[in-house]
Amino acid sequence: MNIIACVKQVPDTEAQIKVKADGSGIEEGQIKWIMNPYDEYGVEEALRLKEKNGGDVTIVSLGPARAMETIRTALAMGADKGVHVCDPALDNADAYVTAAALAAVIKGLPHDIIFCGQRAVDDDSGQVGPILAELLGIPQLTIVTKTEYAANTIKAIRPIEGAQLLIETSLPCVVTAQKGLNEPRYASLPGIMKAKKKPVDVKNAAALGIDTQAKAKVAKFIPPPARAAGKIICGDDPAQKATEVARLLREEAKVI
Amino acid sequence: MAKGVWIIAEQRDGALRKISFELASTARKLADSLGAEVSAILLGSGIEGLAAQLGKYGVDKVYVGDSPVLEPYITEAHAAAAAKIIKENDPAILLLGASVQGKDLAARLAGKLATGLATDCTDVKIADGKLLAIRPLYAGKCFGEIVTSANPQMASLRPNVFPVAENAKAAQVVKFDPAVDAAQIKSKVLEVQKDTSGKVDLTEANVIVSGGRGMKGAEGFPLLEELADVLKGCVGASRAAVDAGWRLQKDQVGQTGKVVSPNLYIACGISGAIQHLAGMSSSKYIVAINKDAEAPIFAKADYGVVDDLFKVVPELTAACKKLLA
Ligand SMILES: Cc1cc2nc3c(=O)[nH]c(=O)nc-3n(C[C@H](O)[C@H](O)[C@H](O)COP(=O)(O)OP(=O)(O)OC[C@H]3O[C@@H](n4cnc5c(N)ncnc54)[C@H](O)[C@@H]3O)c2cc1C
Numbered sequence: 001m002n003i004i005a006c007v008k009q010v011p012d013t014e015a016q017i018k019v020k021a022d023g024s025g026i027e028e029g030q031i032k033w034i035m036n037p038y039d040e041y042g043v044e045e046a047l048r049l050k051e052k053n054g055g056d057v058t059i060v061s062l063g064p065a066r067a068m069e070t071i072r073t074a075l076a077m078g079a080d081k082g083v084h085v086c087d088p089a090l091d092n093a094d095a096y097v098t099a100a101a102l103a104a105v106i107k108g109l110p111h112d113i114i115f116c117g118q119r120a121v122d123d124d125s126g127q128v129g130p131i132l133a134e135l136l137g138i139p140q141l142t143i144v145t146k147t148e149y150a151a152n153t154i155k156a157i158r159p160i161e162g163a164q165l166l167i168e169t170s171l172p173c174v175v176t177a178q179k180g181l182n183e184p185r186y187a188s189l190p191g192i193m194k195a196k197k198k199p200v201d202v203k204n205a206a207a208l209g210i211d212t213q214a215k216a217k218v219a220k221f222i223p224p225p226a227r228a229a230g231k232i233i234c235g236d237d238p239a240q241k242a243t244e245v246a247r248l249l250r251e252e253a254k255v256i
Numbered sequence: 257m258a259k260g261v262w263i264i265a266e267q268r269d270g271a272l273r274k275i276s277f278e279l280a281s282t283a284r285k286l287a288d289s290l291g292a293e294v295s296a297i298l299l300g301s302g303i304e305g306l307a308a309q310l311g312k313y314g315v316d317k318v319y320v321g322d323s324p325v326l327e328p329y330i331t332e333a334h335a336a337a338a339a340k341i342i343k344e345n346d347p348a349i350l351l352l353g354a355s356v357q358g359k360d361l362a363a364r365l366a367g368k369l370a371t372g373l374a375t376d377c378t379d380v381k382i383a384d385g386k387l388l389a390i391r392p393l394y395a396g397k398c399f400g401e402i403v404t405s406a407n408p409q410m411a412s413l414r415p416n417v418f419p420v421a422e423n424a425k426a427a428q429v430v431k432f433d434p435a436v437d438a439a440q441i442k443s444k445v446l447e448v449q450k451d452t453s454g455k456v457d458l459t460e461a462n463v464i465v466s467g468g469r470g471m472k473g474a475e476g477f478p479l480l481e482e483l484a485d486v487l488k489g490c491v492g493a494s495r496a497a498v499d500a501g502w503r504l505q506k507d508q509v510g511q512t513g514k515v516v517s518p519n520l521y522i523a524c525g526i527s528g529a530i531q532h533l534a535g536m537s538s539s540k541y542i543v544a545i546n547k548d549a550e551a552p553i554f555a556k557a558d559y560g561v562v563d564d565l566f567k568v569v570p571e572l573t574a575a576c577k578k579l580l581a
Pocket of ligand 1: 013037467468469470471493494495496497508509510511512513514524525526527528529530531532535545546547548551563564565566
């Protein structure tokens with residue numbers, strides 16, 4: 001099976017995000033970078049599928065030079081090779097441009113199934129998987145927590161509000177991974193050593209023949225609204241404190 | 257020239273979901289400031305009768321694509337039908353709900369229409385005649401103002417954030433042929449397993465009572481269920497509680513769970529790790545109950561109680577019951 005897993009390098013979820021004074025972006029100096037947690041589920045699913053059915057796993061990532069670390073992490077987990085789309089012209093790539101770049105790479109590779117994270121925890125936009133599927137003209141299964149594969153089809157569980165859907169579609173397709181799909185493995189030490197020698201192809205926008213103009217732009221980054229300091233309800237008696245909270249919720253906040 | 261504010265209404269099992277009214281009301285506001293009309297796309301099978309309900313919230317025209325291939329929702333079919341009517345009419349703005357289905361459809365459509373989409377917005381307005389969409393980034397650790405360079409300018413709206421406002425309009429029904437060939441649709445819904453708890457999803461709840469590692473085990477959670485029942489709310493959880501197997505994944509609040517914005521969020525035995533705060537900081541009111549006065553959750557809380565949750569929660573349940581009686 002020819003399996004593709006798309007990955008993105010994002011700030012560690014522990015990271016404090018500070019908006020630059022002019023609102024043009026965020027301060028990146030202190031940030032530690034990691035693989036998008038949802039992509040880890042996608043990579044793990046790709047590896048399990050390969051272990052069951054044979055084939056190989058190709059990692060595709062768009063990002064600046066540092067994103068190579070994330071590709072190496074996926075290779076250390078067990079993927080076979082990588083493609084790194086790296087070009088300063090893509091520094092402000094939106095979901096559409098990103099998907100167009102990934103689609104241009106993937107069109108040139110044999111592909112039976114493509115995994116993405118259901119969203120990246122930086123821009124939280126959740127668009128790349130579906131746009132990629134559209135540009136490749138194949139079906140999408142988003143926010144998937146369970147899969148089952150047959151020869152040319154996949155069945156997947158998708159939780160929606162108040163229900164779970166069991167959906168079947170044909171391969172090739174794009175699957176976007178949700179937490180719960182599996183428990184991603186850690187890279188082993190021999191895995192990390194081996195990953196250094198695995199091939200990674202680096203491509204720029206011109207080589208892919210894509211338009212680098214973003215369709216959606218973040219015109220301005222804004223810090224979150226500050227929350228006014230709260231009240232600590234004092235006292236020794238839990239019952240008395242609970243009664244006071246209930247009263248405040250009713251009379252001051254008016255939410256109950 | 258692209259014109260008009262459009263929405264894609266969301267229905268399930270023949271009933272419009274609340275997000276559809278939030279979309280209609282918001283579209284009405286935007287359209288009024290542009291001097292434009294509001295149109296809705298309504299897709300499904302046997303759903304024409306729902307159009308009038310959209311009129312109540314300010315929709316002038318409802319484009320109804322009624323066909324068995326559109327029921328139940330399948331991305332490919334709905335995206336094809338919506339894209340057809342959108343291309344024929346060239347709207348300036350297109351709003352969807354940031355529900356699971358809305359997000360799935362919005363992104364596919366943005367691909368089909370080769371346009372920009374702002375996901376999960378918490379505010380939208382018109383600036384210089386264009387859509388300015390405001391949305392959380394990094395799970396709410398900061399926000400971004402998004403502008404879109406192509407038409408339609410797309411945004412999906414976070415459920416439960418935008419007010420519903422009545423503003424009766426004609427809701428003239430325009431039927432269109434979705435022209436979706438069933439043979440071209442590769443996906444099929446095999447089974448729908450409904451949650452029978454009768455609870456709404458966390459993302460749609462007005463009140464959430466959440467528990468963390470301080471609940472000590474799954475057996476601690478009935479305490480929170482009782483409080484949630486009194487407040488007509490839902491129970492959420494920290495990742496620690498979910499990973500320990502005390503709660504289901506669907507209950508997880510945070511950066512790798514659900515991002516919620518209820519009127520009231522009550523955090524019990526939750527320390528307030530940055531990933532958890534990212535998921536609930538936009539709640540209108542936050543109550544924290546934690547025995548550690550230094551827990552970071554208190555920095556976000558409107559009302560904090562430093563004490564043993566096992567003593568405070570039952571008393572809070574009793575006090576709320578009394579107030580609401
Ligand atoms: C990639 C990544 C993603 C993550 N995503 C999320 C996410 O989406 N959501 C999330 O929640 N976490 C997430 N986390 C985990 C997060 O870092 C914390 O580990 C987690 O939120 C802690 O959960 P907690 O507050 O329940 O537990 P703890 O931090 O252990 O806190 C328990 C609290 O309970 C209090 N307590 C104990 N007993 C009592 C009592 N009897 N009465 C009152 N208080 C009591 C303690 O004082 C303590 O403050 C993520 C972590 C990573 C690495």
